[in-house]
Amino acid sequence: xxxLNNQSTTLKEPTSFPKDKIKILLLEGIHKxxxxxxxxxxxxxxxxxxxxxxxxxxxxKIASVHMIGIRSKTxxxxxxxxxxKKLLAVGCFCIGTNQVDLDAAAKQGIAVFNSPYSNTxxxxxxxxxxxxxxxxxxPRKSHAAHxxxxxxxxxxxxxxxxxxxxxxxYGHIGSQVSIxxxxxxxxxxxxxxxxxxxxxxxxxxxxxxxxxELSDVVTLHVPEDPSTINMIGAAEIGQMKKGAYxxxxxxxxxxxxxxxxxxxxxxxLHGAAIDVFPxxxxxxxxxxxxxxxxxxxxxxxxxxxxxxxxxxxxxxKDAALKLINFxxxxxxxxxxxxxxxxxxxxxxTHRILHVHKNAPxxxxxxxxxxxxxxxxxxxxxxxxxxxxxxxVVDIEKADSxxxxxxxxxxxxxxxxxxxx
Numbered sequence: 001x002x003x004l005n006n007q008s009t010t011l012k013e014p015t016s017f018p019k020d021k022i023k024i025l026l027l028e029g030i031h032k033x034x035x036x037x038x039x040x041x042x043x044x045x046x047x048x049x050x051x052x053x054x055x056x057x058x059x060x061k062i063a064s065v066h067m068i069g070i071r072s073k074t075x076x077x078x079x080x081x082x083x084x085k086k087l088l089a090v091g092c093f094c095i096g097t098n099q100v101d102l103d104a105a106a107k108q109g110i111a112v113f114n115s116p117y118s119n120t121x122x123x124x125x126x127x128x129x130x131x132x133x134x135x136x137x138x139p140r141k142s143h144a145a146h147x148x149x150x151x152x153x154x155x156x157x158x159x160x161x162x163x164x165x166x167x168x169x170y171g172h173i174g175s176q177v178s179i180x181x182x183x184x185x186x187x188x189x190x191x192x193x194x195x196x197x198x199x200x201x202x203x204x205x206x207x208x209x210x211x212x213e214l215s216d217v218v219t220l221h222v223p224e225d226p227s228t229i230n231m232i233g234a235a236e237i238g239q240m241k242k243g244a245y246x247x248x249x250x251x252x253x254x255x256x257x258x259x260x261x262x263x264x265x266x267x268x269l270h271g272a273a274i275d276v277f278p279x280x281x282x283x284x285x286x287x288x289x290x291x292x293x294x295x296x297x298x299x300x301x302x303x304x305x306x307x308x309x310x311x312x313x314x315x316x317k318d319a320a321l322k323l324i325n326f327x328x329x330x331x332x333x334x335x336x337x338x339x340x341x342x343x344x345x346x347x348x349t350h351r352i353l354h355v356h357k358n359a360p361x362x363x364x365x366x367x368x369x370x371x372x373x374x375x376x377x378x379x380x381x382x383x384x385x386x387x388x389x390x391x392v393v394d395i396e397k398a399d400s401x402x403x404x405x406x407x408x409x410x411x412x413x414x415x416x417x418x419x420x
Contacts (some may be wrong), residue, residue: 020044022327023086025061026069028052030093033316034069041324059083067323069093070100072303073282078104089326091319095119095306097336098224106337106388109355109415113322113334117172118314119306123221123249124176126305128184130273131217133299134245135160139271140296156270161185166215168208168231169250170196174221178202189214193227212239217247224251234259243270249305252276261291264298271297275305330392330419332383339383339390346379350400351392351419357412358389366391369406388414 019042026034029050038046052073053061062068062076062084069091070076076090078101090100092114105112133139135158144151165181167174167190178188178199188202191211198204205211208231212218218240222228232246233256240246246269248255257278263269274292280303281288292298306315325331329345330353332338338355356362363382370377370393379394395403400418407416 022067023047023065024067024069024323025049025065026093027074028071028093030069030071031312031316033313034091034093034320037317037320038324041320041328043324043327055080062087067091067327069319069323072096072099074099076100076105081105081108081110084108084110089113089323091323093315093319096224100336102336107414110337111326111332111335112337113319113326114336115315115318115322116334118318119308119311120172120176122308122311123173123305124180126275126301127173127177127219127247127249127273128180130247130249130299131160131165131181131219131245132184134247134271134273134297135163135217137271137297139299143296159185160217163187163216164189164214165217165219166190166205166211167202167219167221168192168211169221169223170202170204171221173250174219175199177219177221186217208236209239212236213241215244216241217245219247220250220254222250222254224253228254230254230256232256232260234262237263237269240269242268245269245271245273247273249273249275252278252280257291261295264292264295271299273299273301275301276303328419332390338388339385341381341383341390341392343381343392344379346394348397349378349394350397351394352400352404352407352416353419354391354393354407354410354416355414356389356391356410357414358384358387359412362389362410362412363391365410366393366407369410370395370403373403373406375400375403 022043022045024038024043024046026046026048035046035048059080062080064086066086067089071094076099081101081104087110089111092100094114095116097112097114100112102112137157141151162185164187167177170190170192174190178190182188182200189205189211190202191205191208231254237259246260260272264272277290290300292300322334329343330351331343332340333342354366376396377393378396381392383390404416404418
């Protein structure tokens with residue numbers, strides 16, 4: 001929450017373009033906390049729609065908006081973004097950014113933000129709840145009770161206390177699971193490709209193989225990238241303890257579902273909880289199909305790890321504040337397309353943002369353009385990443401419009417604008 005509180009101090013900064021003229025479109029029923037936060041920042045021209053739009057309608061709408069907020073269903077592909085001539089920023093009010101063509105956005109100088117940590121607690125709590133339910137055999141007993149059967153038995157029913165949990169990926173969610181699991185009396189192991197300091201009594205392991213061999217419960221908390229696709233397949237499942245449990249509340253591509261299905265049917269694994277799938281319905285009207293359906297002691301949930309009221313409230317505020325900070329001050333902390341800069345306020349200056357291709361000589365050309373028009377640079381901030389460079393120039397209040405036009409003509413410029 002401290003991060004949100006620090007961000008909130010940047011609200012209501014002046015901008016060169018009237019805030020009530022900055023058009024914002026929020027799709028997919030984003031929490032009203034986002035609207036509240038934007039309005040507190042002076043942004044009142046907000047349209048909130050309950051669902052994703054069909055591609056043709058999205059293209060029509062996005063042509064006139066300056067900021068757009070989406071969740072996971074809206075696909076901002078290159079051809080959609082090509083119509084977004086006024087678009088300055090995208091807010092992904094969710095964990096990932098897979099639904100946005102980041103390369104296309106970067107080439108247009110569009111800032112893309114998300115809210116990767118606001119639902120950390122929600123996911124961690126569901127993981128622990130699933131572990132308890134699986135180890136008590138609740139899924140099969142609940143189903144039996146619905147069918148009129150009374151399976152009152154301690155067979156295959158265990159306490160979590162004293163059992164070992166292996167956490168793959170010890171980031172924000174994995175470390176929260178670690179704390180909760182240890183509080184429940186579990187022995188915690190974890191494996192991460194990057195060195196991470198343990199919390200509590202958790203033990204870092206040097207290999208995935210060692211974690212699989214030692215753990216009664218294995219839970220995945222990794223991103224989706226080429227290295228994690230099917231990272232848990234038949235071979236890895238074979239390295240797990242017989243009778244162990246597998247949970248995946250991270251990304252749908254990291255577990256080989258047919259291999260998991262076979263291990264469950266062969267009773268090699270004792271249970272599983274899966275919240276994410278390789279192919280998920282795009283709406284509640286589309287039927288969900290999985291090879292795991294109908295299997296005993298398997299919990300299937302519809303990608304709800306972060307779907308709590310508290311998480312959506314936090315995401316609404318966090319992502320909205322990132323958009324405000326960018327439009328108000330040019331801050332790009334947490335941005336996936338423009339290099340990250342955390343910027344101070346320089347009073348009595350004009351601030352110009354310049355996004356360009358990362359090429360030699362651009363900074364010199366920018367300084368020459370300002371100097372040739374007798375502009376005095378009070379502050380200058382530069383960051384580059386891969387193919388994109390980002391320069392923020394604070395100049396004394398002079399003829400900034402002429403300087404802006406000169407900067408737009410600098411070679412390799414993608415986008416330049418006066419912030420205030």
